[in-house]
Amino acid sequence: MTPYLGADSNGTTQSADNTLLSGTRTALEHLLGRAEGYIPDEALQHISNVHFATANTGSPYYPSPLKQTEAISALKAVEGGIAAMIANLSESSHRSINVDLERASAFLFSTYLATIAGMDKANPNSKKLLKDTDLLKAQSITYRRLSANLYETKNPGQYFHLHGSLEATKALNMIGLEGHRPDLTDYHECIKIIEDHVKQFTVDELEEMNAKIKQAGVTCLKWEDFKATQHGQQMLQEPPWKIETLETTTPAVPFPQKSSAAPKPQIMSGIRVLEMCRIIAGPAMGRGLAEYGADVIKVTSPNLSDVPFFQVDGNLGKHTTDLDLRNPEERAKFEELLQSADVVLDGYRPGALKRLGYGPERLNEIAKERQRGFVYVAENCFGHVGPWASRPGWQQIADCVSGVAWAQGFGMGLDEPVVPPFPMSDYGTGCMGTIAALTGLYNRAKYGGSYHGTTSLVQYDIFLLQLGLYDDEMMKKLREEHNKEFFDLRHNDSVDEVGKRALSTMRRTHPELFEERHMQTCFSKAFNAEVRTIRPVVEVEGTWNGFLRSSRPNGYDQPTWEGWEVDADMLQ
DSSP states (O other): OOOOOOBOTTSOBOOTTOHHHHHHHHHHHHHHHHTTTSSOHHHHHHHHTEEEEOOOOSSOSSSSSBOHHHHHHHHHHHHHHHHHHHHTTTSOOOOOEEEEHHHHHHHTTHHHHOEETTBOTTOGGGGGGSOOOOTTOTTSSHHHHTTSEEEEOSSTTOEEEEOOSSOHHHHHHHTTOOSOOTTOOOHHHHHHHHHHHHTTSOHHHHHHHHHHTTOOOEEOOOHHHHHHSHHHHHHHTSOSEEEEEEESOSOOOOOOOOOOSSSSOOTTTTOEEEEEOOTTHHHHHHHHHHHTTOEEEEEEOTTSOOOTTHHHHHTTTOEEEEOOTTSHHHHHHHHHHHHTOSEEEEOSSTTHHHHHTOSHHHHHHHHHHHTOOOEEEEEESSOSSSTTTTOOOOHHHHHHHHTHHHHHHHHTTOSSOOOOSSSHHHHHHHHHHHHHHHHHHHHHHHHOSEEEEEEEHHHHHHHHHHTOBOOHHHHHHHHHHHHHHHHTOOTTSOHHHHHHHHHHHHHHHOGGGGOGGGEEEEEETTTTEEEEEEOOSEEETTSOOSOSSOOOOTTOSOSOSOOOOOOGGGGO
């Protein structure tokens, strides 16, 4: 089903040959085909009414061959269509749905746009306002940060992404380096020393060593090579996300239709979500549900590291609490929360929550005991089937194994991979998880039962790569626009450096991405500072899509469903 291409954000009609608009229409058609069977039929008519808006009449926003704007805008159209379908359960109406392409693009680098007391993630002074959740000090100095980076190996032309972003010492020791070198402060010197050690090993040796210490590291594959692997072949048969029935004995559970302080009804108002996630992709699922009005409690372990600045954007609209589920007293508090939860979000490696006693099978038992179904949605790196399903991984790992990094490098005119700017596959995966949760809740309301949703970073990357790449003519135009500032990057430039340069050149070439209309500011009592974040991408007629409260650090709130505050500034 094809959405019509509506007016842009300035009210002028866009022609169908606009690069981003026509590409978004194609991406949506492809997505509807790939996700067939996992999007309710009732949502398709709503999706066909989506109105895409953009001020862009020129080149794509990112200095990249990857069709990221088109991919995320198509996903947001599906999200909006399912949201409208849910809204129609209580009041049937023809609802217009708006997806802003600038805001969708900005959503993919939300954490780079967020500020706390006017400081972004690159400002070292922001650390003074953040809770220190970097428990192993993996992010503490440049040398340790570069333990998570892409390096050439013993065989020229073969690359391995070392990944010690949360456990730098393990990764550095693995290749024969000290965990701490405070004497090394120069960016290029750090890269040379680490890469010199990585070059002592082949990719096969690094894979074997990496598996022994259970670290998230991976050989960097080209798209064709990934598709030839057993795991790649199996994942190519998977849709971008799945929703499967867990049990059918519990009765239908209507949406609460709880009154909200928002200017209009929120479709998820009264829905209770337990988010068991960290970093970006998992919290982006919960952030999406909070955006539609759900009460989301992010539950983190006080014993596990998380990146401090990611919480500024990732915890928007939520409550946060620390619970050690190996402690009987704290486990009892979690069990109490679980009794009235509607959704459980799992952002850990497959089986991790099951080993703690809270996998889908246990939730099934609780659902039958309380006669109220659950929606359980899990995201991971490699996917939930195939030989690599249990491997640890993060955004850069997925981008390297799937072929995204090689595509970025080739598009830059290099014969080497480069990790693309920003954690875009993280946010794209988070959106797919939100879609899965919304679909599961709709199914529960209409048919009863419990539902299990799955998605992954690799599934997002497959969807992205199947859209194809920009052609040589477009890449030439992008190289001219963004010039050496970005295109001088090499394979071993860090994700921080790639993001910094991309942000700088995009501010110059596409100022419409950074307009104030996309942002909202609210004082956060928890951070004791003003927090500025990106506004929601989707508008559904007759509903209000937005956050009711500002952000906070992990572990700020008591583990209770009571006491939800509303920050008036967020309602503007």
